[in-house]
Amino acid sequence: MQQKSKKFTAIALILVFTLPVILAKLALDNEWFNKGSTNRGQLLNPIIEAGELFVVEGEEPHWRLAYSIPEVCDVACENAIFSISQVRTAVGREMDRVDAVFIVTENSDIKAVENLETNKFGKVLKTETKNVNNLFNQVGKNGIFIVDTLGNVVLKFDSTLEREQAIMDSRDILADLRKLLKLSRIG
Structure with missing residues (x-):
């Protein structure tokens, strides 16, 4: 037994x-x-290495919300600018770790660029159209991008024509950005 x-x-x-x-x-x-997979934006695989555009020598590393201003700033463009400014503000005390960056080319909508500079929505990076096209040729330049502290574009969020949908998309951007800030000790 x-x-x-x-x-x-x-x-x-x-x-x-x-x-x-x-x-x-x-x-x-x-x-x-x-x-x-818990990210809400489109994870770019492979990531886009754009350090020369986003990283300035001698400047502290920051996370960036980036958007390329198109030739005609339509409703989707206005929603993207609004979303970026709202997300950056909503980050709260982590706001000093995040920059809003608007990529402007010689073909960008002049009124939109003036609006950005007047209202100080974020930094304006001026570059040539061919640089922007080369950078975003795989994923398209129409969208809001999250750029890491090394200048790598890691996430993309599509821009939308509807204001209510843009607000909902802002929540997704904020959720992903907060997660990245929590996990990152840099920037």
Whole structure:
């Protein structure tokens, strides 16, 4: 009787330690669950290395919300500018770690650029159209981008024509940005 009890205990002990490993392996192989993607924006893979555009020598590293001002600043453009300014403000005490950056080319809408400079929504980076096209050729330049402290463009959020949707998108941008700020010690 004692022999059976020892065998049972040994088998139970082996099962307790091996069964979870076997079940986990089966779950991974058969994709029985969602694979932990919690970002709300489009994660760029591969990331866009744009350090020369966003990183200024001697300046402290910051996270950046970037937007390229198009030739005609339509409702989607106005919503993007509004969203960036609201998200930066909503970051709260982490605001000093985040810059709003607007990329302006020789073809950008002059009224939009004047509005940015007058209202001081953020930094204005001037560059040539070919640089912007080369930079965003894989993902398109129409959208709001999160740029890390090294100047790498890591996330993209599409701009929208509807104001209510732009506000909802701002919440997604804010959620992703807060997560990045929490995980980052730089910037």
